[in-house]
Structures are given as C-alpha cells and as structure tokens.
Amino acid sequence: MHRYFSCFLLGLCLPMLTAAAQPNELPSTAINLQNMNDFRPTGSNWKIVGDVFYDFNKTGKGSTKAGTGILVNDPSGKSKDQLFTKMEHGDIELELDFMMDKGSNSGIYLQGRYELQLLDSWGVKTPGAHDCGAIYERWDESRPEGQKGYQGHPPTQNVSKAPGLWQHYKIVFRAPRFNEKGEKIANARFLKVIQNGVTIHENIEVTGPTRGPALPDEKPTGPLVIQGDHGPVAFRNIRYKAYGIEPVTLTNLKLNAYEGKFASVADFNALTPKREMDISVLAHQAPGSRDKFGGRITGTIHIPRSGQYLLNLNLRWIPAETNPANPNGAGELSIANKPILSISGKDGGMASALVNLEAGDHPITLAYYKNFGLWYARSNDILLGIEGPGVQYTTLNQVIRAEDPVGEISVMARNEPVMQRGFINHHGVKHTHTISVGEPDLVNYTVDLQKGEFLQIWRGDFLETTPMWYGRGETQLGVPMGSVIELSGKPSLALLADQNAAWPDSNVTYNNLGYDIDKAGRPVFKYKLGAVNVQESLASTDDGRKLSHTFTVTGDQPLWCRVAEGRDITELPNGLYAINDKQYFIELPDKQKPVIRSTAQNTKELLLPVKATNNSGTVTYSIVW
Known part of the structure; x- marks a missing residue:
C-alpha cells in the first residue's frame, strides 16, 4: 500500500510513499525506434519495421511487416554496415530485447569496444x-596459433531461447577510468549481465577492446555499436541510464x-539516549538489547x-509478511529537517520516495x-538506496x-531426471504442494499436485533449495535457477459443455491419485476429473529444445485441454503458435487446428478437444522456447 503527502524541501515538492513491496526504479531513456534518427547514418541493411518473423527450422527465411518499434538487420544484400548510436556513454545500464534468426550471429559493443555476444545458441549444453x-x-595476431583469442568469458549457464523468440539483456557496464593525462588507471568492467532473468556475468574485468571493435582505442566514452555483417537480428525496447562518476555519499554519521x-519515533524527544557514538555504516550497532531498541542516526548526504x-x-528487521495489528518496528527519514518517507511497520519494512534535491x-x-x-528476520541492518540524474x-x-558462511544449496539434474517436492512461488503466491522436475538437458517444470495445475517451465540449472534447507529455512521456497516462464496456473483439463463455455479457475471434481515413475525416471501424474481417469506426463524432447506434454484419458465425458493462455496468441507461417508476443511457441502434432478464443479477462486461450475412441483419448502438444 502507498500513501502520499506533499511537503517542501529546498523549495521543491516531495511526494512521500510508505512501504513498497520492492525497491522502485527511475525510468530509463529510450532509444527512438519510430525512425533511425537516434543512430548515425548507416547502410540499407538496417531498417525499422512493425513485426518480424524468424523460423527456428530454416536459416535466412525471415520476414517483416511494415510499421515501427522494431529495429532489424538484414545483411543478405550488399550492405552489411555496423550500426552506431548518436548517444555516447561512459558508465551505463542498458536493457533491450533481441531476437535471433536460426544460426545467426551478431554482437553489442559497449562504447564500440567491448562486445557482448549475440548468437543462436539454442540447446547448447556447455x-x-x-x-x-x-x-x-x-x-592478438602475434600470439601462437590456437592462442590468438584470449580472455573470453562464457556465460555461467546457457539460457538462450529458440530463434524467433524475444530474449532480454540487462547490462550494467563500468567504463575504464583515466587520469588527468589521459592515461588509463582502471579497466572497463561488466558489473552485471542478466539474460532472460538470469545473472550470467558479475564483475568481469575487460583489459582492452575485444575482437573486431568498431573503435580499437580506449576512451572515457563511446557509442553503442551493433554488429551488422554476420547475420539477421532484431531489437526492440532499447533503453538506458547513463551515469557520471561523482557518487552520492553519506558521511559524519552519529547514532543516538x-x-x-x-510507540513512535517521537518518543525519543522526551528521552536521553543511552549511548552516543560515531558510526560508519547503516546499522543499529550500539551494544545492548538486540530486539528492544530505538535509534536516531544523523549525518550529511552529498548530492552531486x-x-x-x-x-x-x-x-x-521488519519482514514483508507482518501482522499489521502488532508491527515490530517503524522508522522515518528526513533531509534538512523535512520528512521524506516513513515506515509504519504494518505492511512491511520497505518504503520509497521520489524527491527533488539540489546539488x-x-x-x-x-x-x-x-x-x-x-x-x-534477524538482521538489524538498514538499507538506504538512492538513484538520480547521472547517479547509478x-x-x-x-x-x-x-x-x-552458508553457500548455495542446490539440486542439479546431471544424468537423469530429478524430482523435488516443496513450496514454489507462482505469480507471487506460495504453492505448498508442488513437485518440480529437472531434466539433464536443462529443461525443468513445476506442477501443483494439490490443484492439478501446470505452473511454470524454465531453461537452465534446476533448483536452489537454500531457503528450504538451511537452518530452519526462511521462505521455505525452492527457487528455479534458470530462466523462468510462469504459466497461467489454471487446470490443463476441464469438462466443458461446449467450446464457448468459460474455463474454470479450478476443478472441483479433481482428485489427485499420486504419480508413478516411468522407465526414464519421470513422473506420470494420475488423477480423476469426475468419472474420467487421467494420466499426465511431460518429457524433454529434441535434445532439450522442446517439452512434450501428454494427457491420456479414460472416460466418456466432453473433456477439453487448455494448451495455453496469454495476452495474445498468433499463428505463425511455420504452423506454430506464438504465445505472449513471442515469449514461447506451441507446436501441435499433425497440423491439428485448435480453438483460439477470447476470455472475459481480455486474454486469449488455445484449446484442443480430447477426442475419445472406445472410451479413451490422448492429447499431446509441445512447448518450444
């Protein structure tokens, strides 16, 4: 819950917000993809379009539709130019969506010098x-043969999607540093690279330009450069935050x-502090009670x-899930004796505020x-984060x-399928009767056994169990270690009077009968829907590129299978169906035609009837991502 009020600091207006569920961020600057005006003049291989299609089965068979919002490279003609932004940057936080053609290759050069690779790496295990x-x-051409390339850094795991699907990068880059003479005194660093929601690099130093840079020297700034001579690639939603090098600082800290x-921090006004001390970090560091204390920290904040x-x-010490009738703490932050934000403790221990501050x-x-x-919630530390113009x-x-000293406690699927029962978060809701299954080829999924719901899929490493197994456990959750796609979570099968009947949020006749283990070590889920017996199984196929989902039913009732739900469902030229603006594909066998319909929630559903012969029927489809 947020609460707002207006006050004045340094002649400027301050909105005040109370406890937020998670830290907020300032908006980024978008690179305009309505035209090419944010880029330097370039070749005809680069253009702005409204939609793009790449077929994961066929190289170089992509197509586009007229419009705006998507930047594409087509090097099939004579022009194979690189693309330079007019914007030049030093330290930067960059985010973008990208899509690869089958077998294609490209790259993003930070400052035109340091490349983050783009490649069709779908299905690569190592x-x-x-x-x-x-x-x-x-x-370095002077090095011995076989050693000319050096200091390359693979991603920690491969979470790349299929060609034709949108993928996401978030890149936090620190530019090299130079002294007054122009001499380099610190190398460039990729502070963090996140691909499809998974951190694949952290604090990687780059000692000089990588191979094939647009700019072979090193300087404090440079443009973004996208490689245009290797293969088709598409981009959208390119946005950034550019930073200077002068930080916000907090000094002269004293604790009463x-x-x-x-009952309130105002209680301190009538009290003499037990201790007065200098501190250097934000924490209640005074000796005494660990659980019954108050504090007033004063200091100086420098705004650059x-x-x-x-x-x-x-x-x-105030958890996100707390009893609003009996909060265990509260707090207030002021600058120049004017209130900025407060935490009541009734809805968690976090708060955010946007403020206008003078240098x-x-x-x-x-x-x-x-x-x-x-x-x-044992820690008595205080986290105060700040972001602003030119300030990371x-x-x-x-x-x-x-x-x-506790490290990560994880479960990996190395040589055979692995199953883990436990709690899983799905769309922010804790599901307590789930089973997660990991395959050795890095395809994983979660099913809710209590409700018969297919919750999520992910590509990459299997499951971190530290919050379940360390000490008494914290959230008790298993945490997927790869790139997660959360599904709608409703039942996959339902008894419908006809194809126009609304899909139920739950099956009241669902009766879980447990699961068997097949010869490959995979679970086969068994349950009843009314008088119908169901066996449900999932299996990785095509060397981990697809997840096959099969239902075998016995009974004579009008069952339907809901294959997918999303904001949009689009049939593609290759016969597949793209879900949620090309987040993943659905592949149906034998060119089977589904029912695609709209819902009351303004989403789309893809349904298949379960056609029974001699009281038995089967439905199979594959998820491709």
Whole structure:
C-alpha cells in the first residue's frame, strides 16, 4: 500500500510513499525506434519495421511487416554496415530485447569496444566464449596459433531461447577510468549481465577492446555499436541510464541509541539516549538489547547534481509478511529537517520516495525502533538506496557481513531426471504442494499436485533449495535457477459443455491419485476429473529444445485441454503458435487446428478437444522456447 503527502524541501515538492513491496526504479531513456534518427547514418541493411518473423527450422527465411518499434538487420544484400548510436556513454545500464534468426550471429559493443555476444545458441549444453551471452574474447595476431583469442568469458549457464523468440539483456557496464593525462588507471568492467532473468556475468574485468571493435582505442566514452555483417537480428525496447562518476555519499554519521519499547519515533524527544557514538555504516550497532531498541542516526548526504532522486529505505528487521495489528518496528527519514518517507511497520519494512534535491551537502536524519525480533528476520541492518540524474543506484554505507558462511544449496539434474517436492512461488503466491522436475538437458517444470495445475517451465540449472534447507529455512521456497516462464496456473483439463463455455479457475471434481515413475525416471501424474481417469506426463524432447506434454484419458465425458493462455496468441507461417508476443511457441502434432478464443479477462486461450475412441483419448502438444 502507498500513501502520499506533499511537503517542501529546498523549495521543491516531495511526494512521500510508505512501504513498497520492492525497491522502485527511475525510468530509463529510450532509444527512438519510430525512425533511425537516434543512430548515425548507416547502410540499407538496417531498417525499422512493425513485426518480424524468424523460423527456428530454416536459416535466412525471415520476414517483416511494415510499421515501427522494431529495429532489424538484414545483411543478405550488399550492405552489411555496423550500426552506431548518436548517444555516447561512459558508465551505463542498458536493457533491450533481441531476437535471433536460426544460426545467426551478431554482437553489442559497449562504447564500440567491448562486445557482448549475440548468437543462436539454442540447446547448447556447455556454452563457450563464442556463445550467446559471452563477453567476447580479445585477439592478438602475434600470439601462437590456437592462442590468438584470449580472455573470453562464457556465460555461467546457457539460457538462450529458440530463434524467433524475444530474449532480454540487462547490462550494467563500468567504463575504464583515466587520469588527468589521459592515461588509463582502471579497466572497463561488466558489473552485471542478466539474460532472460538470469545473472550470467558479475564483475568481469575487460583489459582492452575485444575482437573486431568498431573503435580499437580506449576512451572515457563511446557509442553503442551493433554488429551488422554476420547475420539477421532484431531489437526492440532499447533503453538506458547513463551515469557520471561523482557518487552520492553519506558521511559524519552519529547514532543516538535508546532502549525499551516504543510507540513512535517521537518518543525519543522526551528521552536521553543511552549511548552516543560515531558510526560508519547503516546499522543499529550500539551494544545492548538486540530486539528492544530505538535509534536516531544523523549525518550529511552529498548530492552531486540537482534533479529528481529516488530513495528506497528498508529496515531489515521488519519482514514483508507482518501482522499489521502488532508491527515490530517503524522508522522515518528526513533531509534538512523535512520528512521524506516513513515506515509504519504494518505492511512491511520497505518504503520509497521520489524527491527533488539540489546539488550540495544536506543534513539527514533516520529515526527507527524495534520492539521485538523475529527468527526469520534477524538482521538489524538498514538499507538506504538512492538513484538520480547521472547517479547509478547505490546502497549507502551498507554493512558487509562475512560471519554467515552458508553457500548455495542446490539440486542439479546431471544424468537423469530429478524430482523435488516443496513450496514454489507462482505469480507471487506460495504453492505448498508442488513437485518440480529437472531434466539433464536443462529443461525443468513445476506442477501443483494439490490443484492439478501446470505452473511454470524454465531453461537452465534446476533448483536452489537454500531457503528450504538451511537452518530452519526462511521462505521455505525452492527457487528455479534458470530462466523462468510462469504459466497461467489454471487446470490443463476441464469438462466443458461446449467450446464457448468459460474455463474454470479450478476443478472441483479433481482428485489427485499420486504419480508413478516411468522407465526414464519421470513422473506420470494420475488423477480423476469426475468419472474420467487421467494420466499426465511431460518429457524433454529434441535434445532439450522442446517439452512434450501428454494427457491420456479414460472416460466418456466432453473433456477439453487448455494448451495455453496469454495476452495474445498468433499463428505463425511455420504452423506454430506464438504465445505472449513471442515469449514461447506451441507446436501441435499433425497440423491439428485448435480453438483460439477470447476470455472475459481480455486474454486469449488455445484449446484442443480430447477426442475419445472406445472410451479413451490422448492429447499431446509441445512447448518450444
């Protein structure tokens, strides 16, 4: 829940927000894809279109439709130019969607010098330094044969999708640093690269330009450059945040510490602090009670540039799930004696605010209290993050702790299918009776056994179980380690009077009968829908590129299978169906024609009838992603 009020700081208006579910972000700057005006003049291989189709079965058979919003490269003619942005950057956070043609190759050069690889790496089990997501190698012709390429960095795992599907990159890049003489004093770094929701690089140093740079030297700034001479590729939603090098800082921190239980931070005004001390990090570091205390931290915040800033505050001893009738703490943040944001503790320990701040140094005050501790929210640290014009999101004076040595506890599917029962989050809701199945070829899925719902699929490593198995457990959740696609979560089968009847949110006649294990080690789920017996199975096929989903039913009732639901469902020229704006494909056997219909929620559904012969029927389809 958010609450707003207006106040004034340094002559500028401040909206105040209370506890947010997660940290907010300032908007990015978009590169205009209505025309080519944000790019330097280039060859005819680059153009703006409204839609693009690449067939994952056939190389070079793509097609486009007129319109705007998508940037495509078609190097099939004489022109094979690189594409340069007019914008030049130093430190940058870049996000974009991209789509590969079958067998295609391209790359994004940060500052025109440091390449993040684009490649059709669909189905590759062990990615190398040339695969999609790799930070490409450097090259030196003077080195021995076979060693000319060096310092390439493969992605930690391959989460690349099929050609013809939209994929996503988020890149956080730190430019090289130079002194007053122009001499390089620090190398460039890819601070983080996220592909399709999975972190594939973190804090990777690049000692110089990678192979084939558009600009072979190193400078503080440079344009984005997209490779145009290797193969067809498409882009959309290109946006960025460019940063300077002067940070926001928090200095001269002093803590007044109180002990006891409090109803409001205003209670401190009538009290003498138990301790007064200098601190360097944001945490309640005073000796005394760990669970019944209050504090008022004062200091100086330095703002490098005037403009709108976003602040996120998190009192970490207040959990996201808390009893609003009995919160265990609260807090308030002020700058220049004007309130910026508050946390009541009734709906969690996080809050965010957008504020207009002038450049310079300003006094800051953070008051807080904690009335009791919770075993699953043990930390007494405080997180204060800030982002603003030319300022990358920074967590100020954060505590770095090393006393907890626990590492990742994970389950991997190495040589045979692996099953893990437990809790899973799906669309923000905790499902407590799930089974997740991982295949050795990096295809995974989750089913809710209590409700008979197909919840999610993901490509990549299987499951992290640290929140389930370490200590008493925290959230108790299993966390997929690969790139997740959350499905709608409704029943896959239902008894419908006809094809126009609304799909139910749940099957009241669903009766779970457990599951068997087939010869390959995969589960075969058994249940009844009324008088109909169902066996449901899923299996990785085509060397991990597809997931086959099969239902075998026994009974004589009008069953339908809901294959997919999404914002849109589009039949493609190759006979497949694209779901959710090419998030994944559905492949039907024998060119079977489904029913595609609209719902009351403005979504689309793809249905197949379960055709029974001699009281028995089978429905099969494949998910391709």
